[in-house]
Amino acid sequence: MHILFLADASSVHSYRWIKYFSERSGIKITWCSLTKNTMPEIKNVEFKLLSKSNPLGLFRAIRYISKRSPDIIHAHYLGWNGFLSLFFPKTNVILTAWGSDIVFNRKNRIKRFLLERMITQSKVVTCDAHHLQDKMVELEAPREKIRLVMFGIDESLFRSKRQPFDVRAPNTKFTIGSIRNLHPVYDLITLLKAAKIILQKRSDVVFQIAGSGPDLKLLEGFVDKHKLNKDVNFVGRLESADLCNFYDGLDVYVSTALSDGGIASSTAEAMLCERPVVITDVAENGHWITDGENGRMFDCYDSINLANIILSLLDNQDIGIELGLKGKETIILRNTYNNEMEKMLKIYEQVA
Numbered sequence: 001m002h003i004l005f006l007a008d009a010s011s012v013h014s015y016r017w018i019k020y021f022s023e024r025s026g027i028k029i030t031w032c033s034l035t036k037n038t039m040p041e042i043k044n045v046e047f048k049l050l051s052k053s054n055p056l057g058l059f060r061a062i063r064y065i066s067k068r069s070p071d072i073i074h075a076h077y078l079g080w081n082g083f084l085s086l087f088f089p090k091t092n093v094i095l096t097a098w099g100s101d102i103v104f105n106r107k108n109r110i111k112r113f114l115l116e117r118m119i120t121q122s123k124v125v126t127c128d129a130h131h132l133q134d135k136m137v138e139l140e141a142p143r144e145k146i147r148l149v150m151f152g153i154d155e156s157l158f159r160s161k162r163q164p165f166d167v168r169a170p171n172t173k174f175t176i177g178s179i180r181n182l183h184p185v186y187d188l189i190t191l192l193k194a195a196k197i198i199l200q201k202r203s204d205v206v207f208q209i210a211g212s213g214p215d216l217k218l219l220e221g222f223v224d225k226h227k228l229n230k231d232v233n234f235v236g237r238l239e240s241a242d243l244c245n246f247y248d249g250l251d252v253y254v255s256t257a258l259s260d261g262g263i264a265s266s267t268a269e270a271m272l273c274e275r276p277v278v279i280t281d282v283a284e285n286g287h288w289i290t291d292g293e294n295g296r297m298f299d300c301y302d303s304i305n306l307a308n309i310i311l312s313l314l315d316n317q318d319i320g321i322e323l324g325l326k327g328k329e330t331i332i333l334r335n336t337y338n339n340e341m342e343k344m345l346k347i348y349e350q351v352a
Contacts, residue, residue: 001026001027001028001071001072001348001351001352002027002028002029002030002052002068002069002070002071002072003021003027003028003029003030003070003071003072003073003074003348004029004030004031004032004065004068004070004072004073004074004154005018005029005030005031005032005074005075005076005083006032006033006073006074006075006076006081006082006084006210007032007033007074007075007076007077007081008033008034008035008051008076008077008081009031009033009035009036009037009038009039009040009047009049009218010033010035010036010037010039011039012039012240013044013076013151013265014031014033014039014076015039015040015240016079016151016154016337017076017151017344018031018042018045018219020041020337020341021341021344021345021348022043022044022045022215025346026260027348029042029044029045029046030045030046030047030048030068030070031045031046031047031048032047032048032049032050032061032064032065032069033048033049033050034049034050034051034080034081034249036049037049039240039275044282048064048079050064050084050179050295052080061084062087062155064098065084065087066088070091071092071352072089072091072092072093072094072289072348072351072352073085073088073091073092073093073094074093074094074095074096075093075094075095075096075118076095076096076098077096077098077101077103077230078095078098078101078102078105078115078118078119079101080117080199082095082101082114082118083114083118085118085121086117086118086121089121092123092351092352093122093123093160094122094123094124094125094126094347094348094351095118095119095122095124095125095126096125096126096127096149097125097126097127097132097136097145097261098261099127099128099129099132099150099259099260099261099262100185100259100261100312101113101115102127102132102135102136102139103132103135103259106135106138106139112139113237113307115139115215116140117137119136119139119140119141119145120140120141122145123145123148123351124147124351125141125145125146125147125345126143126146126147126148126149126344126347127146127147127148127149127261127262127299128148128149128150128151128261128262128263129148129260129261129262129283129284130148130287131259131282131283131284132262133146133148136337147343147347149340149343149344149347150262150263150334150335150340151265151266151337151340152266152335152336152337152338152339152340152341153268153269153331153335153336153337154336154337154338155272155332155336155337155338157243157244158243158244158247158272158273159273160244160247160248160273160274161248161277162248162249163274163285163321164250164251164252164276164317164320164321164324165251165314165317165320165321167251173204173205173206173320174204174205174206174251174252174314175205175206175207175208175211175249175250175251175252176195176198176205176206176207176208176250176251176252176254176310177208177210177246177247177249177250177252177253177254178191178207178208178209178211178253178254178255178256179210179211179238179243179253179266179270180211180214180255180256180257180264180266181211181212182209182211182212182213182214182215182216182219183213183214183215184214184215184258185255185257185258185259186211186213186237186255186256186258187256187257187258187300187301188209188211188215188219189215189218189219189222190256190300190301190302190303190306191207191209191254191256191303191306192219192222192223192228193205193222193303193307194231194254194303194304194306194307194310195207195228195231195232195307195344196226196228197303197304197307198307198310198311199228199231201311202311202314205231205314206231206232206233207228207231207232207233207299208233208235208246208249209232209233209234209235209251210235210236210238210246211236211238212236213238216234220234224321226280241286243269244269244273247269247270247273247275248273250275251265251275251276251314251320252275252276252277252278252310252313252314252320253266253270253275253276253277253278253302254277254278254306254310255267255277255278255279255280256306257279257280257281257282257343258282258300259282259283260284260285261283261284262283262284262287262288263284263285263287263288264279267279267285267288268288268335270327271294271295271324271327271328271330271331272327272328272332273329274321274322274324274325274327274328275297275324275327276295276296276313276321276324276327277289277295277323277327278295278296278297278306278310278313279295279297279298280297280298280300281297281298281299281300282300285297287300288330288334289327289330292323293323293326294326294327294329294330295323295327296309296313296323
């Protein structure tokens with residue numbers, strides 16, 4: 001079986017998905033991307049950087065894919081990758097929606113038309129949230145064509161070495177952290193507003209904000225204006241090898257996202273590392289988190305409640321530890337990498 005992936009080569013999610021199937025016997029992999037490859041090399045995978053910058057680049061991309069004659073084209077993200085799949089109506093096409101491609105593109109008349117064409121031409125569409133299934137049904141997709149497959153978290157990669165709130169060294173501070181990208185949809189300003197409230201009440205807390213994006217200057221300006229520089233650190237984009245250490249250094253994980261597909265990978269990773277998670281009550285987060293049982297939830301933009309929840313966890317650390325343990329149980333039961341990829345393998349076998 002030869003699978004040609006159209007997937008972002010700067011994304012660890014693409015890398016982990018493709019790497020899994022590259023290690024399965026009997027599967028040949030070609031990986032095509034419209035973005036530069038920033039991931040480690042995968043053995044036995046042919047990689048090709050495609051261009052869409054002009055009609056000639058697009059023609060060359062189509063010709064390259066056509067010459068490979070794959071059994072399956074699997075396009076991750078129903079933007080340009082999905083658009084390229086439209087040029088191969090006689091090939092078995094699988095699409096994976098990532099969330100924003102459905103949530104936002106369907107509001108534009110032209111993009112909506114293209115989404116409908118992509119879905120109609122495909123054999124199977126996967127996504128990681130029930131609400132995305134519903135939105136694709138609104139795009140005339142038969143519900144039986146849409147399969148729920150999570151990206152999955154690799155349990156072997158996310159094993160905590162430190163219990164949250166275990167501060168051994170003198171003068172060591174508790175750490176609150178986020179790893180969502182610095183884009184408007186992730187609303188990091190709400191976390192900084194909460195940090196301002198917390199730091200007015202406690203001096204033993206620091207905030208570590210990972211990720212990159214266009215909101216960095218805005219966020220740095222807020223930190224400068226309110227003199228939070230000493231206790232708020234922007235650590236930039238993390239490599240996949242650094243993720244576990246980042247979670248291990250946290251005592252509380254926060255996500256202020258205004259929109260998600262299914263549960264965010266970073267939230268699931270933090271849960272697997274036994275961190276108590278505090279996340280927005282948005283999309284399907286409520287399908288994963290029961291407030292007060294395996295995590296905490298708050299309304300979007302509500303920096304005051306977010307601050308109060310974090311302060312409560314700092315004051316009641318045993319509760320935070322218990323939330324972390326319950327969160328780990330949730331992910332092991334419902335969102336592990338191997339289980340989800342095995343579900344996907346069955347889909348490939350059915351389609352091919």
